[in-house]
Amino acid sequence: MIEETAKQTLQTQQKEPLKEETPTQSQQTANLEDERSGECVDRAASQQTQHQQRLQGDVPVQQQAQDIPNDVITKAKERLQGGVTEEQLGTAEHPRLSIWDFGGQAAYYGSHQSFFTYRGIYILVMSLLQKLSDPVPDLDYKASADNLVTGRDYLDHWLNSVHTHTLVHGQEHTGKPPVVLVLTHKDNVSKSDIENYKKEVLEHISGKAAGKHVLPRIFVVNNFDKDNSDIDELREYLCEVAKSQWYMGQEVPITWLHLKSKLMDKRKEGDPFCPFQDVVGLARGDDVGITDDSHVADILTFLHDLGDIIFINEHFLRDHVALRPQVMIDVFKTIITVPEYQQDRSMGGEVAEMWRRLENEGILSDRLLTIIWTKADQKMQKPFLLQNKTFLKRLMEKYYLICNATPIGVVDNTMQEPEKEEIYFVPSLLASKPDEGTLYPHMTRCQSPLYVVFDNMFLPSGMFYRLQAICVRRFGLQESRVFVSCGRFPTDDAKQQFVVTKVKHYLKVELLSSESEDQSVFTQGLPVRKFLSSCLFEIKEKWIPSIQYDWCFGEESDEGTGKMAFHKLSDIGREMGMGSSW
Template identity: 25%
Template sequence: MESMERQVNPVIKDAVGGFEGRLITDARRDAESITSSLWDFGGQQVFYSMHHIFLTKSGVYVLVFDLRDLLQQEKGAVWLDYVSFWLGSIKLHAPTAPLLMVGTFLAENITKDDLKRFDSIIQNVAKTKFSNIVRNTQDGLLFFPIDNRERLGVFNLRTQLEYTIREDESVRQEVTIKWMLFLDNILLKRTQVSYITLSEAREMAVDLGITTISEQEQALRLFHQRGALIHLTSTDILKNIIIIKPQWLIDSLGKIICDPGLHADVVEFKNVGLEDDFNSTFNDALTTRDFLDYIWQGEPIDFLVDLMKRTFLLSEWNFTQGEPRFLIPSLLRSTCPDEARGIKCVFDFSKSFLPVGVFQRLLCLCVAIAAKSKLRILEPILFKDFCSIELQQNSKINLKTELSNIILFVENDKQSFRNFSIIQSMLRKINVDVLGTGLEWSEYMEDPKTGKLFSQSVAKSNQLAPWYSNPEVTEEIKIATVKNMELNSFLDNFQ
């Protein structure tokens, strides 16, 4: 330890000494300065399934929409879905974070009467979705109408945004000079690379006198929470990569979770022998490692695959002969034309919010369980809103999503409670690992004799058949869903 200190101290003295003098001078001049990071999510709906990775409890959110959509009646429903989705998602991940709503294209024949009417619409939507919206006091509105080209309303928005940021308590958190230097040195790498390895970060930290692993991880965790970088730690593969350009991750995932039109030149894939892989990816939501290698060439592919697995955006697919493939449920497009069969259990999210991507993640976990089975089971049947799958041999379930519900249909009565417990545990894990525990739902079980639905607590107390009538399942299946529980360990509980 002493020899390390002798090696490190001169570096600290030079770096911190020079930095300290500059810091004092800069602090006196720019004591009130604030630097903000801006993350831009794509407008494509397929991005909705992955946005949860980037939302944190801290920060200030800005929801931007096109005012012209409110002028056109035919676009009203689309606008409502868009705004409702983002209000619900932000409330789910950051219920206390301030939110500014911004309407663009103010100069496009928008009158004062239009603004009042828009404000009334927004008030009606917001009052049931999100309460911590920053008001536009200058214009007496709940939103900020602006026009970038004509610079209308921009100064007012910028002033209110800066004020809101300054009022955030987290902005005033003090850290040591060594931590500030540590972050500065990490972010200097942005000019060269989009990510660094954990070992590279540790070397930077040691050079600055941050020698213990616990302090290094504490600093990285703070940088992650503040949006300066992304450092995921649920597996060794993820932990080894520190993303210093968050937009790089959005862009990388957006190359595969995207509308197929993004890859307009199909001839390009035909020329490299990947035409079938392209069609399989965007027609059937089944991709290959060769296809991922091509679109992610030069990137840390194992990291990106592992990230998608651990956030339930991708699962292995080994139900067919030939090259192993991966399922990406958010690329499923067609809807199921048939009615589901079996007694049903309803997971009802109507009292809160069912985000886009939850059902797709549930499909991922179901496929992952089925793929781990050592017995021969049927190939799953998948649609955008439906799944028919054997979680174990001769125990087929059907899952369907509609409105604010996810509905489980069980075809084998003897496996009804076990299958309910599996789906319940999966939803809990998605909630803990991806959604910050903000998801809420109620559960209702069907009485097959009458077709009536009863709450899970009533069904349990009345020993409603077949859910609670089988003596082999009188004790509820307990599955650990602690945060960041290793995925394979979680899946092994069901084998």
């Protein structure tokens, strides 16, 4: 009865001012509006005052008092006021939104998928001073590995990233979630140049699946405008877009909101993590009243999807709840970052060598990780990195940001093998660009390579990083040679190896033999293709279910242009060019 009364009152507060002559209507759930991207204008002070007055007890109960004892009403009001405020919830008219700013350097691209959500509004910022055809400076020398050269390339990359990583089954052609284009440096270009730029952008994305996400209204802003009118207009527009989204006003049980309030209060205490069992304890409290642990996990998963917390309901990861999503970025940033932000690079000797190996070979030793996090903890008021080291490493492994590549040796039953230091492979930090001699060391190349061609001419960085990580996990670092956009790996035949190279929107797979050309017989093609197919399927199922690709043969369509014409394996008979290699 207490919970039902609380539900009724909260729903009424959210939807309309209370009137003494109208009894509150029975409602089973309360509204929660919460999103990740954009930021709404602040509520007027008068609205805040009215809301505070309502929470302080100006809730009419005269008509209810005849049927409900006063002590029950009092307890219900106390329960309602247990931290669940309109400011935390947002309303249909004033949704509460939060901003996420993705790092622009290519080194971060592999981690972006961790933060993409279909419950978002994406703002793509472009400079009017840089034409779509102009080359964009490669700040960390990794964008070239993704074939990002011009402004047009970056426009496609970001729109394809949103389209690929947020796709919901059944909404492939709806253009959801929305993308708002914002053009900067309004004060440095003419009105005609602005209109021409808009036209060029719209023509470029027209007819593309990813282009459907872009809203028709394009904003042009001057960051130095003192009256801030451009930004205010953009903010108001984002609020209107947010209110029109299908999930706004989604109903959830009020007990979920009470638990969320408890977690937000705990966040204010400064500790970014909370053990799952502590959350269970909060949920079982009288002011929340949830006793089923699986129900608690469902609530945490919902809050994770909203971007309020980080909770992965999987073995080894469900024991911790990150109360501040920013903490995941802070952790990733200590390792997966551009050189200017790396710590201790000026130190000589062994530490400097460990940094060099991390950057050039993508190898992170557990010792270097401890050094980095020790230094980082010393700068914090409440250190948390080393204390949660095991969980944080597993979290990064979950997102394939690191891959455990510790050599596995044979342990003699009669002798205890010394414990080896853990070594991790960090694909997104590879910087070496191999020459032909390094990638194909005195080996004969099969003349019929295979290709994995991805739809929409988009191969996500994270997908290739994960493929590299799985290969290293399978074959070990000692037998593998990995580089920024390619890798060479062994096969079951000691005389044969295979190379995987990322080229634009496709993967090129080649067989190598250590025997001379006239004696080379390539027998590992089918096992290699089966292995890579299983890897790609695993990545697709776990991470990018919307991605589509085909195994193909390829040939140059025009001499000198480098453009390829692809033919699907399913469309070609084995006798028509497949040969015996694959």
